[in-house]
Amino acid sequence: MTSPVTDAQAAPTRAGVRVRLDGLRRRYGAVTALDGVDLTIEPGELVALLGPSGCGKTTTLRLLAGLEDADEGRITVGGRDITRLPASKRDMGMVFQAYSLFPHMTVRENVAFGLRLRRAPRAGRDRRALEMLELVGLTQQADRYAHQISGGQQQRVALARALAIQPTVLLLDEPLSALDAKVRAQLRDQIRRIQLEVGITTLFVTHDQEEALAIADRVGVMKEGRIEQLGPPTEVYSRPATPFVAEFVGLTNRLAGEVRGGQVTVRGMTLPLVDQAVPDGPAIALVRPEAVTLASGVAGAGGALAGSVIGVTFLGATSRVSVDLGDTTVLAQLPTSEVGSLPPGGHVTLAIRPDPVLVAQDSQAVPEA
Template identity: 70%
Template sequence: MTETTAATEAAARAGVEVRLENLTRRYGAVTALDGLDLTLHKGEFVALLGPSGCGKTTALRLLAGLEDADGGRVVVDGKDVTRLPTNKRDMGMVFQAYSLFPNMTARQNVAFGLRLRGVDAAKRDAKAAEMLDLVGLSKQVDRFAHQMSGGQQQRVALARALAIQPTVLLLDEPLSALDAKVRAALRDEIRRVQLEVGITTLFVTHDQEEALAIADRVGVMNAGRLEQLAPPADVYHRPATPFVAEFVGLSNKLPAVVSGAQADVLGVRLPLVDPTTADGEAVALVRPEAVTITTTPEGAATTPLDGQVVATAFLGAISRITVDLGDAGPVLVQLPTSEAAAYPIGSAARIGLRPDPVLVTR
């Protein structure tokens, strides 16, 4: 087979549509998935995000065929695969545990799936070398697992999953066992490889930073249901539900009064994420970076936006300052660390609210 033919075949196999239709899964009295509907477009990278027990891993396992659904369908490239066994679904899987064969080199691990498929030795070795080069391990092809770092082992696992040219790539918290710096580098590498190969990918994680950083769309799950599925910026800036607003990022909870499709928050009128919200008293969810801070002018009349700095958290390039507003409670303000020194603990401060759309809850 020529390189051109191989590339054409790979392109034809990549980028299939995946649909999870009304999937239900129960474990005794516990409903892990409650009528889940989820579509992955061709070549799309979707991340499922949520707390432990929300159903995200169950959804991936049903797609992989590792578990049977109690109801609903799994459709891949227009074909109903709900009752097909795992080995008939043509999917590549990478899990939290690297699961490399300790007695095999990186090249042999990557070639293992091809050997099971009857590919001759020369072709599978060439393919393994190609995949290891794709994930940046061309110099480690003959190393055993114990001779590689955790990040390198996970790259081998990714290369092994891609070597069989699967129709769908499934990633189940593949970075959670790695340290922060390696995790950030490898997540970017996974995204680069996914874009280069063009494969439809489902990525399950509890780490919101990972999901927001590399996914085309993020699905936030709660109690077996999909609360929101949207591009990362929309999930963060325009959360569909209070659960999404509180799970993804941090939010200040401030007293508000809704009227005329706006919220009056501490005397500041802010637009609503949902303009159809009913009038009345509510709680506005305001992001810390949407809060500004200045020094309270001497002799100025006190306003609901005035308070006292009671804490500062150093987070590297940014810092979070806590301002106690009295009856309105504490408010987090996020700002560059270079500016935080101007507001020492105990100092008087006045906050401001950026006119971003806010979600309210009752």
């Protein structure tokens, strides 16, 4: 094993390695947490695992870290089987949800701690710690204690500490979930920038779909111990493989319709299906708010999609409009500039862009996003 101490002088960049998880299974008593997870992370890639709490995403990360043992399956890093290796021998940098900094050490001592465990000489590890603090922009805070800096700064220190040992893999366990919305977005971008700069293979676990889509090369959506879909963010968002993914990744309107011959008819509008093989019959079409367009006034002969505006939520560049169709409510997301002409109570006509949509049977449960 190459000691990270000896090459502590080297540039922070280290070629990423390939990580493979094969058929990982893990049970807690009667509960199956992981039900056969296969995942390959390419060298230098950032994969985000996304899902509701209890879906197995954190368990996957902890198995990779060696903090828990898999009941079945194999983990290889850079071609080497590490399934039975204890956590302390795995050379993985991990950033926890919160409160992982040692409170009796300064920021600098925290970052240097991994090198101290490896008995690196003091001068070398101090230099390395400062380099890492520079990377996360916290050299000013080097001699403070954890309780003297903000939550966002604490997570940056945790990142610096994880990277200081030049790990083979970086593991991020919901590192942003305890932070304010604004800090969260900033730190998210900073993590991504540093990850690209260092070129380290990274697994990122989160329950926040926006976060996952923004940061990852590929997103894996998990449900009940399995990966439902794995793909680039755009693909997961625009072509969800299952109704679960569709509902979990982004808001979705559920509209009753009828499937016939590979198409679904919703209130007189015909939309193509993602999955042509759906049998004919009644179904629920899942329609993205962005696919809904609105025109003011009552169209033609009072089409099936005439409704009235209930309310408008301003989101910045876009706005979300809820429209009452009489028997259901539909959300539409529009550029804010187009919303000005839609006063609450006003009549509108609704149209749906003919993008391929997914359909769900009524019984298929979907989580609250």
